[in-house]
Amino acid sequence: MTSSRKNKTLYIDKEAASALELVKDGLLLPVTKLMNKKEAEDVLKTGLIDGKTFPFPFILAPSGKKNEEVITSLTPGEEISIICDGVEYATMVVDEVFEIDPKERVKQIYGTDDLTHPGVMTTIKRLGKWALSGEYELLHPKPNESKVAIQNAKEILEAKHVTSLVMGANPLHRAHEKLIRQTLESTDLLVIFLLKPYDNANLSFDIRKEALEYFINNYLPKNKVLIVPLENSYIFAGYNEIIIDAIVAKNYGCNRLTIGRNHAGLGMFYDCNSNKSIIDRVTGIDIEITVASEYVYCDQCRTLVSKNTCPHGQHHQISYHADSILEILEYGLLPPAVLIRKEISSFVLSKIFPNRFKNLEKLYYDTFPVTGLLEEHTEKDFYLELMKLYQTTSLT
Numbered sequence: 001m002t003s004s005r006k007n008k009t010l011y012i013d014k015e016a017a018s019a020l021e022l023v024k025d026g027l028l029l030p031v032t033k034l035m036n037k038k039e040a041e042d043v044l045k046t047g048l049i050d051g052k053t054f055p056f057p058f059i060l061a062p063s064g065k066k067n068e069e070v071i072t073s074l075t076p077g078e079e080i081s082i083i084c085d086g087v088e089y090a091t092m093v094v095d096e097v098f099e100i101d102p103k104e105r106v107k108q109i110y111g112t113d114d115l116t117h118p119g120v121m122t123t124i125k126r127l128g129k130w131a132l133s134g135e136y137e138l139l140h141p142k143p144n145e146s147k148v149a150i151q152n153a154k155e156i157l158e159a160k161h162v163t164s165l166v167m168g169a170n171p172l173h174r175a176h177e178k179l180i181r182q183t184l185e186s187t188d189l190l191v192i193f194l195l196k197p198y199d200n201a202n203l204s205f206d207i208r209k210e211a212l213e214y215f216i217n218n219y220l221p222k223n224k225v226l227i228v229p230l231e232n233s234y235i236f237a238g239y240n241e242i243i244i245d246a247i248v249a250k251n252y253g254c255n256r257l258t259i260g261r262n263h264a265g266l267g268m269f270y271d272c273n274s275n276k277s278i279i280d281r282v283t284g285i286d287i288e289i290t291v292a293s294e295y296v297y298c299d300q301c302r303t304l305v306s307k308n309t310c311p312h313g314q315h316h317q318i319s320y321h322a323d324s325i326l327e328i329l330e331y332g333l334l335p336p337a338v339l340i341r342k343e344i345s346s347f348v349l350s351k352i353f354p355n356r357f358k359n360l361e362k363l364y365y366d367t368f369p370v371t372g373l374l375e376e377h378t379e380k381d382f383y384l385e386l387m388k389l390y391q392t393t394s395l396t
């Protein structure tokens with residue numbers, strides 16, 4: 001239902017809406033509001049808000065001809081309606097309207113304005129030339145249940161150390177599992193922020209969440225691990241991603257953040273000689289940031305190892321690239337168990353290719369040893385049994 005108000009109207013997408021919600025939930029502190037021109041310029045000069053790191057101005061500059069016409073017609077003190085997905089989402093009392101350069105804006109976020117960069121191309125389409133600031137109110141605010149769950153878990157466990165991981169788990173593979181276990185060893189409570197993107201270039205969030213829950217419920221002390229959905233909007237992109245991750249984790253109640261060696265943004269600044277990274281730019285955000293080892297499978301060690309402790313070199317090591325493992329799954333193939341746990345790959349395949357087999361029961365009974373009893377089997381069961389045959393060694 002669209003607004004019946006007579007106010008002028010702006011239209012925003014879900015990504016912009018999620019960023020506005022983060023501010024209202026206090027999850028982007030030190031940001032507390034949309035910035036005006038002077039505040040935006042100060043952040044660009046100093047990289048700070050109230051003495052605390054924030055990498056770029058927090059502004060609202062929606063694209064579209066209608067939006068531009070409305071924004072340029074606004075006067076200070078005027079109230080407007082903000083629509084998202086056809087529903088009146090928020091109201092705002094306008095403080096200031098000012099012009100921005102969309103190319104400069106994407107540079108601030110991604111470090112480049114090269115249109116061949118997929119993030120740049122996507123974001124610049126969403127940006128207009130005019131930004132506006134002012135106090136806004138969400139019309140349908142929802143309580144942040146994850147924030148409450150973290151606080152409750154901290155109290156129950158009397159947790160002094162709360163560590164966060166930010167991951168896509170697209171899909172959850174063996175190196176993810178190793179990183180989770182290693183992190184859990186040195187903390188009282190682990191919060192896994194599971195990214196929830198706005199595009200379709202991933203397994204669905206529900207599939208990735210269920211796979212992660214399976215691993216936690218079956219192989220970890222589940223009372224010590226929480227999954228928190230994190231909408232992966234444009235502000236988390238680019239070389240500033242680690243800084244925003246740290247800010248959000250801290251505001252959720254975590255005092256540690258563990259990141260992988262291949263975390264987006266880290267490699268662009270990491271220098272093995274000086275041991276410096278973007279982490280060194282974080283000021284005033286009271287959170288300990290640790291860079292974890294890169295884990296690989298070594299065919300000489302015959303196990304998952306840290307690259308820091310394996311002496312055998314890259315020609316003996318299998319690296320874990322989630323995009324390549326996902327591509328194997330998308331072709332309908334079972335990845336080797338050394339890459340991804342068979343229960344998880346079986347589950348994922350059954351979701352990617354539902355009702356794949358014409359006569360699953362016949363195929364199952366013709367292919368695998370059975371008890372003779374008639375039982376119903378799922379596609380996940382079929383993939384699990386198939387993996388067992390792959391792992392049979394007497395004839396290989």
